[in-house]
Amino acid sequence: MKKVVIIGSGPAGHTAGIYAARAGLEPLLYEGWMAGGIAPGGQLTTTGTVENFPGFPEGVGGTELTMMMRAQSVNAGVEVLTETVESVDMSKRPFTVKTSEGEVEAETVIVATGAIARRMRVPHEDDFWQRGISACAVCDGALPVFRDQPLVVIGGGDSAMEEAMHLSKFGSKVYIVHRRDELRASKAMQDRVLANPKIEVLWSTTLIDVKGDSALTHVVLKDVKTGKEFDHEAKGLFYAIGHNPNTGFLNGQLEMDSDGYIITEKGTTKTSVAGVFAAGDVQDKTYRQAITSAGTGCMAALEAEKYMNENPL
Amino acid sequence: MKKVVIIGSGPAGHTAGIYAARAGLEPLLYEGWMAGGIAPGGQLTTTGTVENFPGFPEGVGGTELTMMMRAQSVNAGVEVLTETVESVDMSKRPFTVKTSEGEVEAETVIVATGAIARRMRVPHEDDFWQRGISACAVCDGALPVFRDQPLVVIGGGDSAMEEAMHLSKFGSKVYIVHRRDELRASKAMQDRVLANPKIEVLWSTTLIDVKGDSALTHVVLKDVKTGKEFDHEAKGLFYAIGHNPNTGFLNGQLEMDSDGYIITEKGTTKTSVAGVFAAGDVQDKTYRQAITSAGTGCMAALEAEKYMNENPL
Numbered sequence A, B: 001m002k003k004v005v006i007i008g009s010g011p012a013g014h015t016a017g018i019y020a021a022r023a024g025l026e027p028l029l030y031e032g033w034m035a036g037g038i039a040p041g042g043q044l045t046t047t048g049t050v051e052n053f054p055g056f057p058e059g060v061g062g063t064e065l066t067m068m069m070r071a072q073s074v075n076a077g078v079e080v081l082t083e084t085v086e087s088v089d090m091s092k093r094p095f096t097v098k099t100s101e102g103e104v105e106a107e108t109v110i111v112a113t114g115a116i117a118r119r120m121r122v123p124h125e126d127d128f129w130q131r132g133i134s135a136c137a138v139c140d141g142a143l144p145v146f147r148d149q150p151l152v153v154i155g156g157g158d159s160a161m162e163e164a165m166h167l168s169k170f171g172s173k174v175y176i177v178h179r180r181d182e183l184r185a186s187k188a189m190q191d192r193v194l195a196n197p198k199i200e201v202l203w204s205t206t207l208i209d210v211k212g213d214s215a216l217t218h219v220v221l222k223d224v225k226t227g228k229e230f231d232h233e234a235k236g237l238f239y240a241i242g243h244n245p246n247t248g249f250l251n252g253q254l255e256m257d258s259d260g261y262i263i264t265e266k267g268t269t270k271t272s273v274a275g276v277f278a279a280g281d282v283q284d285k286t287y288r289q290a291i292t293s294a295g296t297g298c299m300a301a302l303e304a305e306k307y308m309n310e311n312p313l
Helices: A011-022 A042-046 A062-076 A158-167 A187-195 A290-310 B011-022 B042-046 B062-076 B158-167 B187-195 B290-310
Strands: A002-007 A028-030 A079-081 A085-089 A095-099 A102-111 A115-117 A150-154 A173-177 A199-202 A205-212 A216-223 A229-233 A236-239 A243-245 A276-278 B002-007 B028-030 B079-081 B085-089 B095-099 B103-111 B115-117 B150-154 B173-177 B199-202 B205-212 B216-223 B229-233 B236-239 B243-245 B276-278
Touching (some): A002 A011, A002 A290, A011 A042, A011 A102, A102 A290, A150 A158, A158 A187, A187 B290, A290 B290, B011 B028, B011 B042, B011 B290, B042 B115, B062 B079, B150 B229, B158 B173, B158 B187, B173 B205, B187 B199, B216 B236, B276 B290
Parallel strands (some): A102 A276, A150 A236, B028 B079, B173 B199
Antiparallel strands (some): A205 A216, A216 A229, B085 B095, B205 B216, B216 B229
């Protein structure tokens, strides 16, 4: 039986691993085999240079950062398995973690499976992903390539409004492309956005393709009322249409919100099942940064250790 | 007037700086001049190698890590001033931040002034600080020098019990030195500790000095009932007698707990004053790690940005 099983291999999973290993808990970490359609390391592997993870004055490659975290995890004594967890039986402790290769019992489980940014999946999207297209304005907005350039945000909720406000400090103009003729965002956020001279909402419009050369130059939009299609200049395209947390394999055994995010006791990583902890983006729809994920990974390991001290099997 | 003033220069302060600068908020960060009796960079500067900050497979020096965070902050556009903040007028917004050199108005303030671990200040303590003496079992317990060696923990509260349990996985024996003949810790934690064959409580005993050569070898203890003094072998000495958060300069303007920690809305960095945020150890008596501090620094910057979007001056 394992004391700690960690599911996920992004900053939250590996930070939990480092702390659990250093606490002598000999953790087992499942990094997954393209789990959630993404490589071990998680969303960081889909980004270019990370400039906002503290400790790297010149920035660090997303994939490089995940590889260093993995190496540190292994150095600390974490056992890393490249298997995808298919299900976890949380009905009794020890919990049973099942993969395609077998199953293992666990005194505690840390779920750190992340979330995947939704994309529109327009025809040429993959050609310009991270060459102008991003799913994180906070991460990428400050890049020099976007300075004083026309930028486009897709979405109509509070997050989209916040991203547009954020981007308006950098771009020459920010266009919010929204398929309806009203926004879903709160009245207060709408007022701010509509009053911002650098932001313009393109109502009843939808993205149908992207164009460019070595990087994005235009988005192809469609007016959903007239059916007319047209090119629109854009050096940056930011998806703000939400994320899908990777929680399907839990089969609803943990309390989740309507979007499938795991609900944790505020200020902790405790889930609705004692002995199961959740860290990183799988329980965070607000901050969603590598550094906040890593912080909650640490918290989960410390809480798992404390839980076992207080509740020995 | 500044949009964001950050007070403090540890992982929380600089991560807040990096995020605020990248959001175009042109933050001003006061790193202090030996504020709280500690160099810019905070508690990390008093530690040797940091092995648990994710991203550094071989570990990184504490001072080196703080210098890299500072460099990254400056690269991102943070204005860093080496002045100590003497007071902040939070009675009205904009807030007024006063230093020995002058004052500045701020739309939002992020307090990230940290906390200092309490020490016993016995005669030869400085000679063996980080050469066997530590104030963080979670950080340092796994170091090879402590493996299968006699270790001593000073304290009688829940934290001391948790640190002793943690260290019992590494040391040959863990002695809890406690000046009273009963513990302050919860009954559950006491039961665990007293049942652990690798832990022994030295009741009614107090630390009066430390001895060693290149590193710690003995603690000098005193039986407070008999007055007898004696040497006790110890390769590690861990203070678990609490921390002093650096909040005196706030003059009670923010809601704090009885130990002087700033109270934040759980799961956020919001303080009792709208527009003032707190990040890092100054608001965290539970986790107290560089990585958790950095995470809350990021949160504070994102929350300050959102706050200003929703509440423009």
